[in-house]
Structures are given as structure tokens and as C-alpha cells.
Amino acid sequence: MRQAKSHAMDSLSGLVRQYLQQMDIDTNKLHPISEDIDSLLRTGKRHSQANWAAHMTPAVSQLAALGQLVAALHQGNLLSVELYPELHQIEKTIFDFFCPLFGQKTGHATHGGSYGNLDALWQARKKFGNVSNQVYANEYCHYSVAKACDILGLQLQLIPANSSQQMDVEALKRACSQKTPMAIVATAGTTSSGQLDDINAIKAIIEHSASWLHIDAAWGGFLSLIDNSPLTAKVLGQADSVCFDPHKSLGQPRPCGLLMYQQSLKASAVSAHYLAHTPRDTLTGSYGAELLLPLWLTIKTLEKTGLAHQLETQLEQAGQFAEALNEWSGWWVQNSPTGVVCFEAPQHKNLSSLVESGIFSITELAGRSVYRAVFASPSTRHEALINDLVPFR
Structure with a gap:
């Protein structure tokens, strides 16, 4: 049995199924590439995870997906x-x-x-x-x-x-x-x-x-x-x-x-x-x-109120992540006004496995390589990211 997808993915998949039925499309014709489609959906699902902070790629909201x-x-x-x-x-x-x-x-x-x-x-x-x-x-x-x-x-x-x-x-x-x-x-x-x-x-x-x-x-x-x-x-x-x-x-x-x-x-000077x-x-x-x-x-x-609340929550999560890391000895942390947190682990700590899995990314500041957490998604939670870092503390 395939693992159950998130509620958001189920809703979107249901919408797609309805569309296929409405258009009288033979779903059997999609069978040869069904594994490819499943793989793409699994990859995309990472953007909704609580520990996704690698890049500025949040999951598409259900409202936007419908649009x-x-x-x-x-x-x-x-x-x-x-x-x-x-x-x-x-x-x-x-x-x-x-x-x-x-x-x-x-x-x-x-x-x-x-x-x-x-x-x-x-x-x-x-x-x-x-x-x-x-x-x-x-x-x-x-x-x-x-x-x-x-x-x-x-x-x-x-x-x-x-x-x-x-x-x-x-x-x-x-x-x-x-x-x-x-x-x-x-x-x-x-x-x-x-x-x-x-x-x-x-x-x-x-x-x-x-x-x-x-x-x-x-x-x-x-x-x-x-x-x-x-x-x-x-x-x-x-x-x-x-x-x-x-x-x-x-x-x-x-x-x-x-x-x-x-x-x-x-108006353009070029005629059409x-x-x-x-x-x-x-x-x-x-x-x-x-x-x-x-x-x-x-x-x-x-509306503006709903969007502002969502964005404020993201910034709060970034601030809590930075505060938690600041309490760890030997870690360097730099927060920003926009929810990007850069940090360095102690020299002997290698976080490459967390970068490869898409949890964090790497950037360069003033000639030195640092790790980067981007709080672009409303689903990203500082507790999940801190839990991923605990083994490297």
C-alpha cells in the first residue's frame, strides 16, 4: 500500500481525478508513467515538510494550486x-x-x-x-x-x-x-x-x-x-x-x-x-x-490580514530558530529581517547530510561558507530543524 499523502495532496489529487473523469480521459493510458508521476509528487511533497528550509521554494498553497x-x-x-x-x-x-x-x-x-x-x-x-x-x-x-x-x-x-x-x-x-x-x-x-x-x-x-x-x-x-x-x-x-x-x-x-x-x-512603438x-x-x-x-x-x-498573519508566523519561527542556536556553545548565528538565518557549526561538525536532504543550504558570506535556513514556507517549524541539528551539537 502506498503511504497516505497529506490532506493537501489528497485534495489536489482528488481535483485532478475529477478533471480526468470530466474530460473522459482514459487513466489507463497514464499507467506506464504512473511511477514517474508518483516520484514527482513525492519530491514536491518535501516542500510541505516541517524541516524544509533549504531554499525559497515553499509548497504551493491549495488556493494558488486551484487558481x-x-x-x-x-x-x-x-x-x-x-x-x-x-x-x-x-x-x-x-x-x-x-x-x-x-x-x-x-x-x-x-x-x-x-x-x-x-x-x-x-x-x-x-x-x-x-x-x-x-x-x-x-x-x-x-x-x-x-x-x-x-x-x-x-x-x-x-x-x-x-x-x-x-x-x-x-x-x-x-x-x-x-x-x-x-x-x-x-x-x-x-x-x-x-x-x-x-x-x-x-x-x-x-x-x-x-x-x-x-x-x-x-x-x-x-x-x-x-x-x-x-x-x-x-x-x-x-x-x-x-x-x-x-x-x-x-x-x-x-x-x-x-x-x-x-x-x-x-504604448510600444512597434506596430502589431x-x-x-x-x-x-x-x-x-x-x-x-x-x-x-x-x-x-x-x-x-x-486578504492582507490573513497574508500578514502567515508571514509574521514565518518570521517568528525564524527568530525562534536563531535564538535556539544562539544558546549552543560554539555556534555562530545571523538572523535577518526577512526570515533567512545563516549559521556556522563548530569546525569539526559536518552538516553535509542535512544539505543533501534539502533541509539546509550553503551560501558564502565574506569569503566563508555558512549554512542557511530559509523560512519561506508557513509549514516550516524551528523545532523540527533544531531536532535535526541535535545530533551535531
Whole structure:
């Protein structure tokens, strides 16, 4: 007998079975690959475990999974917006919800933070590219920033970080005095350690310059949903653009990214004679329900209060994990505002087995290798992670 799956998996499997029956699909035809399907489901189930903290890959919530299934059955394309007014309204609802939280005026869906960083720097180049081609970013910025600059022919200079992995403001000030940047990319939630750049200080440096400020909040943007967090609408609203990945922190499937701007984008200068409406001047081309329905269903059901409660619980778990490790002699621990906890075990302790099983991951800070626990999932519990570490204490 196959072991019983979790309630969430049972519900989703039941939905799939109903769909197969409805579509009159012969399930016997799936028999040759049933073991492959079972293996994929078992792998995915790890993301719901109480001791899963390796990466920013939480399990997809049931609400979002339902939205993803409906999206697959809908298949609308908002390049033909006149055909899908309900999708257009859903997109508006999403940005009416998120833009005020990020201090931004407008936005569009993307396929993730890498696309968001590229799109934002493209817009920056169009506005300030005649002034400079220089981009400054934290040395701990996401690797997609370097890719975006390479694609766009921009000169990227990584600014050294301080001991908290934040962009060193004095080093940035010196760089800006030598060459005015076309854009600065501030990071709100570094991938390695979850730290936040000092956005207020960065904005002050370029306040009177012809420079674009983009905030890569792919990970840490969820803090905008929490009252009294360091990422308020006032702080984030200083940027010309902000990107956020709900698939990293809100239990959404990929692809799910948001890119928000202070100014509305112009229509594309490129003609598309087969479309009733000129497309927006964005990197994203065809898109529709797959980028919208899971997130829309989530925010309409849980609202800001429900999402904030879930996120606060995740941050509490991260704090309790860090506190527990701090009580152990010989262990080094660094918590973050965004629920990423980096730590070092005593030198003779090797945690490679826990990394191989996906419980923790490894990153590099200031030239040294450290372990990393990411509290991205509401199911991750600090007690389970501590229990896994007890044998290495």
C-alpha cells in the first residue's frame, strides 16, 4: 500500500481525478508513467515538510494550486485584452492591492524577478541612458542584475557590503562622485542572507541626479504586507521601480512576479497590426491567467490580514530558530529581517547530510561558507530543524 499523502495532496489529487473523469480521459493510458508521476509528487511533497528550509521554494498553497488549474483551463491572453475583460479586471485588482503597499502607481505581471530586473533597467536606460551607462548594486545582489546589464550593454559595478551584507553607503557615495549612475539597484532581501539595503540613504545620494532607483524586492517585498516592518510604502515609494516575487514568500506557483513603477509605461512603438490594442512597452509579451489567477484567488480569499498573519508566523519561527542556536556553545548565528538565518557549526561538525536532504543550504558570506535556513514556507517549524541539528551539537 502506498503511504497516505497529506490532506493537501489528497485534495489536489482528488481535483485532478475529477478533471480526468470530466474530460473522459482514459487513466489507463497514464499507467506506464504512473511511477514517474508518483516520484514527482513525492519530491514536491518535501516542500510541505516541517524541516524544509533549504531554499525559497515553499509548497504551493491549495488556493494558488486551484487558481493554477483554472488558469490552465482558461488559457486567455491579455495581448487581446478586449476578448478577456474578466482577466483585465483581475489584473487591475492585483495591482490595486499591491501598488499602495509598495508606494508605486502602476505595474504589470512578470515571469519572475530576473525578468523584473531586466525590464526595470531597460526602462531606466530609455530614460537616463543618454546620461550614463553605469549601474551600481550591492555585491550580494542577485545574479540576474549582472545578466540584465550584460544584455542591455550596461556597465555594472558591484559596491562592497558592510558586515551586515548591506551595500556600503560610503562606498556608494564615493562611486557616485566619480561617475553618476544611470541606475542603482538596491536589494531588499539578499538571496544569500535576507538583508535589506539602506534605501533611505541610497535615495539621498542620488536625489538630485538623473538616476533611476530600482529595488529588487523579489524576496523581501513581502514585508510590505506587515505593519511596522522596515519596508513601508514610504520607503519603497522612493524608488522608480520595484519588483516582487510572490512565488518566493506567498506560496504561489512559478511563474509569478510583479513589477511596479512610479510612472505609467507608454504604448510600444512597434506596430502589431493583428492586435486591436497596441501592447505596452514591456518585456512581457503574451501572458494571462497563468500569471494572475493563483495570486488573485489568494489575495481575494486571505486578504492582507490573513497574508500578514502567515508571514509574521514565518518570521517568528525564524527568530525562534536563531535564538535556539544562539544558546549552543560554539555556534555562530545571523538572523535577518526577512526570515533567512545563516549559521556556522563548530569546525569539526559536518552538516553535509542535512544539505543533501534539502533541509539546509550553503551560501558564502565574506569569503566563508555558512549554512542557511530559509523560512519561506508557513509549514516550516524551528523545532523540527533544531531536532535535526541535535545530533551535531
